[in-house]
Amino acid sequence: MDKPDNLHPRATSANHEQIPRSETISLREKHVGKSCKLFFKADPLKIVRAQGQYMYNEMGEELLDCINNVCHVGHCHPHVVKSGQDQMAILNTNNRFLHDNLVLYAERLIKTFPERLSVAFFVNSGSEANDLALRMARAHTKSREVITLEHAYHGHVISLMEISPYKFKNQSQDDACPDQTHIAPVPDVYRGKYRDQDYPGQDLGEVYAEDVKEICEKLAEQGKKPGCFIAESLQSCGGQIIYPNSYLRHVYNHVRAAGGLCIADEVQVGFGRVGTNWWAFQTYGNDVIPDIVTIGKPMGNGHPVAAVVTTEEVAASFAGTGIEYFNTYGGNPVSCSIASAVMDVIEDEKLMEHAEEVGRYLKRGLERLMLKHEIVGDVRGVGMFLGLDLVKDRTTREPFTAAAQHVLTRFREERILLQSDGPYNNVLKFKSPLVFNKSNADRLVNTLDEVLEEIRLMSNFID
Amino acid sequence: MDKPDNLHPRATSANHEQIPRSETISLREKHVGKSCKLFFKADPLKIVRAQGQYMYNEMGEELLDCINNVCHVGHCHPHVVKSGQDQMAILNTNNRFLHDNLVLYAERLIKTFPERLSVAFFVNSGSEANDLALRMARAHTKSREVITLEHAYHGHVISLMEISPYKFKNQSQDDACPDQTHIAPVPDVYRGKYRDQDYPGQDLGEVYAEDVKEICEKLAEQGKKPGCFIAESLQSCGGQIIYPNSYLRHVYNHVRAAGGLCIADEVQVGFGRVGTNWWAFQTYGNDVIPDIVTIGKPMGNGHPVAAVVTTEEVAASFAGTGIEYFNTYGGNPVSCSIASAVMDVIEDEKLMEHAEEVGRYLKRGLERLMLKHEIVGDVRGVGMFLGLDLVKDRTTREPFTAAAQHVLTRFREERILLQSDGPYNNVLKFKSPLVFNKSNADRLVNTLDEVLEEIRLMSNFID
Numbered sequence: 001m002d003k004p005d006n007l008h009p010r011a012t013s014a015n016h017e018q019i020p021r022s023e024t025i026s027l028r029e030k031h032v033g034k035s036c037k038l039f040f041k042a043d044p045l046k047i048v049r050a051q052g053q054y055m056y057n058e059m060g061e062e063l064l065d066c067i068n069n070v071c072h073v074g075h076c077h078p079h080v081v082k083s084g085q086d087q088m089a090i091l092n093t094n095n096r097f098l099h100d101n102l103v104l105y106a107e108r109l110i111k112t113f114p115e116r117l118s119v120a121f122f123v124n125s126g127s128e129a130n131d132l133a134l135r136m137a138r139a140h141t142k143s144r145e146v147i148t149l150e151h152a153y154h155g156h157v158i159s160l161m162e163i164s165p166y167k168f169k170n171q172s173q174d175d176a177c178p179d180q181t182h183i184a185p186v187p188d189v190y191r192g193k194y195r196d197q198d199y200p201g202q203d204l205g206e207v208y209a210e211d212v213k214e215i216c217e218k219l220a221e222q223g224k225k226p227g228c229f230i231a232e233s234l235q236s237c238g239g240q241i242i243y244p245n246s247y248l249r250h251v252y253n254h255v256r257a258a259g260g261l262c263i264a265d266e267v268q269v270g271f272g273r274v275g276t277n278w279w280a281f282q283t284y285g286n287d288v289i290p291d292i293v294t295i296g297k298p299m300g301n302g303h304p305v306a307a308v309v310t311t312e313e314v315a316a317s318f319a320g321t322g323i324e325y326f327n328t329y330g331g332n333p334v335s336c337s338i339a340s341a342v343m344d345v346i347e348d349e350k351l352m353e354h355a356e357e358v359g360r361y362l363k364r365g366l367e368r369l370m371l372k373h374e375i376v377g378d379v380r381g382v383g384m385f386l387g388l389d390l391v392k393d394r395t396t397r398e399p400f401t402a403a404a405q406h407v408l409t410r411f412r413e414e415r416i417l418l419q420s421d422g423p424y425n426n427v428l429k430f431k432s433p434l435v436f437n438k439s440n441a442d443r444l445v446n447t448l449d450e451v452l453e454e455i456r457l458m459s460n461f462i463d
Numbered sequence: 464m465d466k467p468d469n470l471h472p473r474a475t476s477a478n479h480e481q482i483p484r485s486e487t488i489s490l491r492e493k494h495v496g497k498s499c500k501l502f503f504k505a506d507p508l509k510i511v512r513a514q515g516q517y518m519y520n521e522m523g524e525e526l527l528d529c530i531n532n533v534c535h536v537g538h539c540h541p542h543v544v545k546s547g548q549d550q551m552a553i554l555n556t557n558n559r560f561l562h563d564n565l566v567l568y569a570e571r572l573i574k575t576f577p578e579r580l581s582v583a584f585f586v587n588s589g590s591e592a593n594d595l596a597l598r599m600a601r602a603h604t605k606s607r608e609v610i611t612l613e614h615a616y617h618g619h620v621i622s623l624m625e626i627s628p629y630k631f632k633n634q635s636q637d638d639a640c641p642d643q644t645h646i647a648p649v650p651d652v653y654r655g656k657y658r659d660q661d662y663p664g665q666d667l668g669e670v671y672a673e674d675v676k677e678i679c680e681k682l683a684e685q686g687k688k689p690g691c692f693i694a695e696s697l698q699s700c701g702g703q704i705i706y707p708n709s710y711l712r713h714v715y716n717h718v719r720a721a722g723g724l725c726i727a728d729e730v731q732v733g734f735g736r737v738g739t740n741w742w743a744f745q746t747y748g749n750d751v752i753p754d755i756v757t758i759g760k761p762m763g764n765g766h767p768v769a770a771v772v773t774t775e776e777v778a779a780s781f782a783g784t785g786i787e788y789f790n791t792y793g794g795n796p797v798s799c800s801i802a803s804a805v806m807d808v809i810e811d812e813k814l815m816e817h818a819e820e821v822g823r824y825l826k827r828g829l830e831r832l833m834l835k836h837e838i839v840g841d842v843r844g845v846g847m848f849l850g851l852d853l854v855k856d857r858t859t860r861e862p863f864t865a866a867a868q869h870v871l872t873r874f875r876e877e878r879i880l881l882q883s884d885g886p887y888n889n890v891l892k893f894k895s896p897l898v899f900n901k902s903n904a905d906r907l908v909n910t911l912d913e914v915l916e917e918i919r920l921m922s923n924f925i926d
Contacts, residue, residue: 016553018563027566031573032558033584033778035788039559046561049554068556070791076552085548089539090479091512092765093531095495096502098509100481103490110494121496124587124767125791131620156790157594158622167786297791302555304587304767304792315496323630325498327619328533328588328760329767 016048017058039419040412050075053436055417064416064440069385069431072271072298073345080301083341087334094328095122101336108343110309112278114289119315121308122331126267126296127155129306132325133292134159134228136310137261140317143227147215147255150186151238151423154230154265163230166237182215182226184208186235187243190378190389191397191422205246212251216258226260228292233280236268239422240387240429242380248284261314264290267306271298272346273434275356275383283382301342305335351434352383359383361438362430365445373452375403386430388448389422399424403455410451416444479511480521502882503875513538516899518880527879527903532848532894535734535761536808543764546804550797557791558585564799571806573772575741577752582778584771585794589730589759590618592769595788596755597622597691599773600724603780606690610678610718613649614701614886617693617728626693629700645678645689647671649698650706653841653852654860654885668709675714679721689723691755696743699731702885703850703892705843711747724777727753730769734761735809736897738819738846746845764805768798814897815846822846824901825893828908836915838866849893851911852885862887866918873914879907 019027024046028038038044046058052074055063065075073080087101095102106120123129138144146163148154153166161167162178177183185193187208194207212229219225229251235241252262269280270293281288291314296306318325329335346352363381366388370376377391390400390407404420407428411418421429428448432440482490487509491501501507509521515537518526528538536543550564558565569583586592601607609626611617616629624630625641640646648656650671657670675692682688692714698704715725732743733756744751754777759769781788792798809815826844829851833839840854853863853870867883870891874881884892891911895903 018567021561024561024563024566027570028561031566031569031581031583032794033582033773033788034782035778035784035786036558036584036794037787037789038561044561047554047556048562050556055554055556055560071556075556076554078552081552084551088547089541089544091510091518091539093510093513093518093534093538095499097518098484098487098491098501098507099511100487103487103494104481106494107490118494119496120494121499125591127790128588128590128620135621135624156788157591157620158598159620161598161786302792302795302797304795304798310496315498319497321498323498323624324500325496325619326500327590329765331495331499332765332767334765335767 015058015060017046021046021058053433053440061415064443066430066432066436066444067417067419068433069268069273070297071302071433072273073301073342073349073351074433074435075302077301077345079345080338080341084303084334084338087337090333092332092334095331096326099333099336101333101340102331105336105340108340109307113293113309114286116289116311117293117309119310119312121310121325122335123306123308123327124304124329125155125306126294127157127160128327129267129294129296129308130154130230130263130265131157131159132308133230133263133294136292136308136314136318137228137263139321140261140314141225141227141259143225143260144180145182145219145224145226145260146180147182147184147212147226147229147260149231149235149238150183151235152186152231153237182219184212184215186238186241187247188235188238188241189244190380191239191399203244203246205244206250208244208247209250209254213254216254216260220258225258226255228261228263229255230263230265232265232267232269233283234269234274234382234385236429236431237421239389239427240381240385242382243284245284248281248288252288252290261291263292263294265294267294267296268431269385270295271342272352273298273355273383273385273431275352275359278352280382299342300335300338303335303338304329305339346434355383355434358436358438358441359386362386362441362444365441366448369445369449369452372449373456375400375452375455381430384430384432384434384436388428388430390426390428399426401426404428406455407448407451410454411447414447416447478521478523480509484509484521516896516903524878527906529893529895529899529907530880530882531896532731532736533760534765534896535736536764536805536812536814537896537898538765540764540808542808543801543804547766547797547801550800553796555795555797558794559789562796562799564796564803565794568799568803571803572770576756576772577749579752579774580756580772582773582775584773584788585798586769586771586790587767587792588618588769589728589757590620590623591790592730592757592759592771593617593693593728594620594622595771596693596726596757599755599771599777599781600691600726602784603724603777604688604690604722606688606723607643608645608682608687608689609643610645610647610675610689610692610723612694612698612701613646614698615649615694616700645682647675647678649701649704650710651698651701651704652707653843654702654862666707666709668707669713671707671710672713672717676717679717679723683721688721689718691724691726692718693726693728695728695730695732696746697732697737697845697848699892699894700884702852702890703844703848705845706747708747711744711751715751715753724754726755726757728757730757730759731894732848733758734805735815736761736818736847736894738815738822741815743845762805763798763801766798766801767792768802809897818846818897821899821901821904822849825849825904825907828904829911832908832912832915835912836919838863838915838918844893847893847895847897847899850885851891851893853889853891862889864889867891869918870911870914873917874910877910879910
């Protein structure tokens with residue numbers, strides 16, 4: 001077992017490319033499921049290395065990365081890499097054995113949450129975390145009724161596809177919304193059911209929360225109750241939606257009054273992306289505290305690790321079922337070492353403060369574009385989670401999907417990676433690694449300024 | 464971002480212990496869900512490092528590992544470790560970008576399967592793989608009816624708990640077997656519904672398969688059909704069950720005739736553990752070919768990586784739903800690099816031949832104990848997947864659970880880690896890393912000989 005490693009040679013060229021791009025594409029077509037889509041399908045990107053906020057293709061071109069929120073503290077951060085490398089060589093086993101990495105990380109993680117959220121379960125992905133959260137809510141409330149938001153996406157496993165309108169709205173009847181899933185309107189004050197322009201001076205958080213209350217009341221009429229309300233603390237797939245400040249407070253009150261639990265999905269938006277707080281739900285006030293929080297993507301900076309954090313009471317109900325929860329890789333020493341290193345970097349490099357400062361700087365830059373370009377209908381966001389809503393008409397707010405797609409294509413030519421999202425795919429979605437800096441922000445704003453000007457001059461663009 | 468790593472110091476003593484054992488235990492009790500159980504609850508093991516087939520506790524004691532099938536090619540195998548370490552430092556991103564590691568590993572993996580199984584989907588765990596397999600079967604057959612085996616365990620997410628009688632047999636009514644789950648008897652010729660002693664000379668594979676046929680017929684009477692039949696190719700949690708040779712062939716024929724797909728769960732038993740073949744289903748004949756195969760645990764030697772392998776037709780049906788399948792970490796360059804290194808080691812170190820040879824040697828040793836100790840009711844298995852069924856009476860085959868538990872406790876004192884399983888928890892379950900050698904086998908057999916002799920002399924033990 002101690003043979004030298006030259007037993008296993010691996011051919012990799014200096015640019016980390018092993019086969020020509022055309023062969024990569026043909027092998028992918030042959031052996032990888034077509035349901036797994038590529039970015040820029042017509043001319044996909046082959047990325048061979050990455051560092052900080054930059055990715056590099058096989059030609060050595062440097063791309064500014066505004067999409068990989070997963071590589072939270074920067075691609076291949078040396079401290080995170082070293083922590084993983086060191087632990088891999090020592091031990092990687094399951095959590096049926098005691099290990100210090102697991103318990104020390106659990107303790108450290110729990111410290112970032114309000115006091116009542118004190119118990120953690122470690123898993124491998126946001127999907128596993130959200131599925132486990134649903135299992136816990138069922139065990140605690142004995143109800144399988146789930147209230148979810150319009151356009152929500154909570155993961156790829158069966159139980160989560162059933163509560164992810166983002167996915168099943170386009171699905172065949174066979175897989176449509178099950179009876180136990182109840183969809184509340186997304187509290188989007190710009191494009192949602194209740195809009196700021198129609199309710200001047202009103203607290204739309206309260207208005208939107210009434211719809212959740214109604215769902216609870218309808219369930220009660222049928223002798224049922226909600227098992228849980230689940231929502232991202234900021235809605236990502238819905239088009240970078242920031243809720244009215246009072247929304248979650250009112251909703252949590254309604255759901256709890258009806259006997260349900262409140263789950264905050266922080267898989268996309270957690271770990272300090274909002275700048276001011278570790279967790280996005282905390283931006284709505286210290287009294288807004290979920291019963292279960294799920295975390296993932298940024299947690300391991302790309303390494304598969306995720307978790308569920310909950311109260312002693314909910315954890316006790318789950319243990320009370322008598323069923324062991326065993327997750328083969330969940331909480332293994334390597335995953336915990338990496339996750340802890342990510343927290344080291346967030347703290348030592350003051351990335352939350354950085355996210356707040358650079359996020360504010362970038363947002364101001366985008367808001368300046370709004371003064372200049374009619375097409376920019378809305379600029380919204382918090383910290384390094386920003387959205388820019390492109391419209392054909394500022395009054396009707398008609399989404400301008402083609403323009404958003406044109407921006408992404410032109411940005412790629414300018415070597416900036418950006419995504420769009422939302423029900424109309426017209427929202428430019430910014431969620432870069434947190435190490436994105438002010439000079440990167442200037443480049444993004446200036447490039448966007450130019451591209452929006454191009455669009456304005458293309459008289460035939462509006463259709 | 465290029466600051467030296469001494470910015471982030473980490474206190475680890477030479478023995479890799481960071482806090483005293485008592486503190487590890489108290490932090491775990493405080494912050495980790497009680498549903499996550501420890502081995503040897505009364506006096507759990509703290510493992511600080513591992514190498515090959517050995518684990519080491521905080522006192523430096525060396526334990527022979529007969530349970531960690533996940534660390535397939537040996538704990539911390541240097542080539543696997545180096546592959547992970549190297550790739551982590553270069554790039555770790557998602558599969559919406561082209562990457563050579565993904566397609567080269569897919570091609571290499573697919574070569575180990577019969578020709579029609581040519582498309583792969585990469586995920587993070589066996590649970591994600593089995594859940595995805597169910598989604599595919601639903602998409603392809605438009606049926607959600609699932610035939611599963613008694614005592615089966617397929618994973619911890621909701622959809623799989625519903626087809627895992629190993630778990631829900633002990634569950635409250637609320638979470639009991641759903642209508643769409645149909646349980647067939649496990650084809651266990653030693654302790655199952657049809658036993659070799661009662662059907663001398665008969666092909667029990669055919670007999671057991673008839674029960675699956677009956678389920679298909681009952682579904683047909685209700686105007687339904689099976690979406691899929693899912694089974695491990697060797698049943699692990701059921702007590703190391705090896706099926707009669709013709710069983711899967713007959714079952715697959717029945718299920719396909721009824722319009723269903725056949726899923727082989729190779730998460731526990733794949734990657735050459737059986738010695739003669741890469742996949743355990745292949746031990747039943749070249750004509751026994753599933754429609755979907757799920758793989759996991761040993762795939763990454765402890766790193767979270769798993770996959771679904773299927774036919775072009777099934778993959779096309781799944782793509783035909785129009786729903787993108789995106790798995791954040793699935794098929795990332797680090798996971799693929801590690802998985803490919805595991806295959807390097809299996810091939811270069813001829814671990815399949817080794818598993819066959821040492822597995823046969825160990826099995827012969829255990830069979831010799833059977834001649835000497837009445838308590839050994841059955842020795843079964845293939846390659847490095849073995850089970851020893853302890854009984855109070857060889858004729859009635861009454862399970863001797865207390866004896867199995869005593870063996871585990873004594874083995875731990877003798878620094879050998881072994882597990883028990885099966886519906887009566889009386890089956891000693893051997894599934895060590897494949898690098899387990901003949902001298903380890905001698906030690907296991909000799910120690911077991913001594914402990915079984917102790918049990919024989921404890922006249923008060925039988926109760």
